[in-house]
Amino acid sequence: MTASRATGSPDIGSVSLDVVPELRDDFERRDVAGQAVVWSPIAPRPVAFDSVATVMLDVVDGVASIAEIATDVHEAVGIPLETAIQQVVRVVAEFELAGVLTSAVSGSTAEAAIASAEIFIGSSTPCSENASRLATEGLTLRFGEEVVRVACDSRRGARRLRDALADHLVHEGEGAEEAPLAFVLTAPQGLRRSHQLTDRSGFTLSSGRGLDPGLHALASHLTALVPPAAGSVRIRARALVAHGRTIMCLPPLLYMPPPEDRALSRDGLSVIDRLALDIEIDTGRMVNRAIPWPSLAELPGTAPHLGVGEPQPVSVVMDTAAPGTPPPTAATVVARLAGNGVHGSPTDLLDAATQIVEGAELRSSAPQTEAVIEALLGARSPGA
Numbered sequence: 001m002t003a004s005r006a007t008g009s010p011d012i013g014s015v016s017l018d019v020v021p022e023l024r025d026d027f028e029r030r031d032v033a034g035q036a037v038v039w040s041p042i043a044p045r046p047v048a049f050d051s052v053a054t055v056m057l058d059v060v061d062g063v064a065s066i067a068e069i070a071t072d073v074h075e076a077v078g079i080p081l082e083t084a085i086q087q088v089v090r091v092v093a094e095f096e097l098a099g100v101l102t103s104a105v106s107g108s109t110a111e112a113a114i115a116s117a118e119i120f121i122g123s124s125t126p127c128s129e130n131a132s133r134l135a136t137e138g139l140t141l142r143f144g145e146e147v148v149r150v151a152c153d154s155r156r157g158a159r160r161l162r163d164a165l166a167d168h169l170v171h172e173g174e175g176a177e178e179a180p181l182a183f184v185l186t187a188p189q190g191l192r193r194s195h196q197l198t199d200r201s202g203f204t205l206s207s208g209r210g211l212d213p214g215l216h217a218l219a220s221h222l223t224a225l226v227p228p229a230a231g232s233v234r235i236r237a238r239a240l241v242a243h244g245r246t247i248m249c250l251p252p253l254l255y256m257p258p259p260e261d262r263a264l265s266r267d268g269l270s271v272i273d274r275l276a277l278d279i280e281i282d283t284g285r286m287v288n289r290a291i292p293w294p295s296l297a298e299l300p301g302t303a304p305h306l307g308v309g310e311p312q313p314v315s316v317v318m319d320t321a322a323p324g325t326p327p328p329t330a331a332t333v334v335a336r337l338a339g340n341g342v343h344g345s346p347t348d349l350l351d352a353a354t355q356i357v358e359g360a361e362l363r364s365s366a367p368q369t370e371a372v373i374e375a376l377l378g379a380r381s382p383g384a
Helices: 052-057 066-077 081-098 111-117 126-134 153-166 211-223 260-267 330-339 346-358 368-379
Strands: 028-032 036-037 138-141 144-152 181-186 198-200 203-207 231-235 238-242 245-249 278-282 314-320 339-342 363-364
Touching: 028 330, 028 346, 036 052, 036 330, 036 346, 052 081, 066 081, 111 339, 111 346, 126 144, 126 181, 126 198, 138 153, 138 211, 153 211, 181 211, 198 211, 203 211, 231 346, 260 330, 260 339, 278 346, 314 330, 314 346, 314 368, 330 339, 330 346, 363 368
Parallel strands: 144 181, 245 314, 314 363
Antiparallel strands: 028 036, 138 144, 181 198, 198 203, 231 278, 231 339, 238 245
């Protein structure tokens, strides 16, 4: 069958009602608050279905045609036959796009999409690349299969990084190509007393006084490149803490533009220095690994930065929602969380995402900093 790619709505005139849709038997399914989240092995990301499509998952049996299913819906529910046909065609088209039909084809797979996913939400920019070239020293580092470049314009800072990360250093000549940029650390200099740590897209991650807190924040962010502990997955998201409650923010929240340290401190919010969070599969708890490099771990941080944060449950999940639109459903948030997975299998990512959503309060906000902060302030304490 075909669907209108311009609108995403099925073109009933181009669909043969004699088509017999058949579901694959190898996709993952989680039911959350009356809606289904599915992840096909041939789909790069999971999909959340509405309540109608969720019911249809149990109706499509590989025997009845679209016309026969529509007739059954018409007789069982009492809606006009034409409306039933439209609904069935719409849902079957969604099934095809989600990769859960045997007729669906895809140029990617779930496993490949996860393997290629990164903790960064964007690529490096010309400004970031220029800043890295002006740096005193660039370090190429290997974490498992991933090789990245970190730039630091302080000789002392670069030397401390080189000594602490000696086991991860990739020496000149060991790689045929220059590694992609990950982070740029600019040290205090002259009248500028604050360091600045940015990711490869130029988003500011830390800007406190002194160089040592910048090195500590950088080390915290580098732990999101070290493989997670057994029994956990890694999800691209940022987190803040207020009154002991962890608030998990899905991208692009806290990016465009990022909240200023001064504003976070003023409002009683602290930030965890990681672009991706490690989540325990069985419980949904945040379990970020400690900094494994002693000389960097012992450096002082600075408010409002918490380094990797303490293991604790996720109290609130914040997602984006345009003004005037309904907030995301629980199933949609599960799909968004799992779809931002950068480490773990589809099964484990869906399990972890479901655990998070079942135990957390769900909130949404426009991506602008002021709107995010306002929503976060309302989520600081239980019952807010």
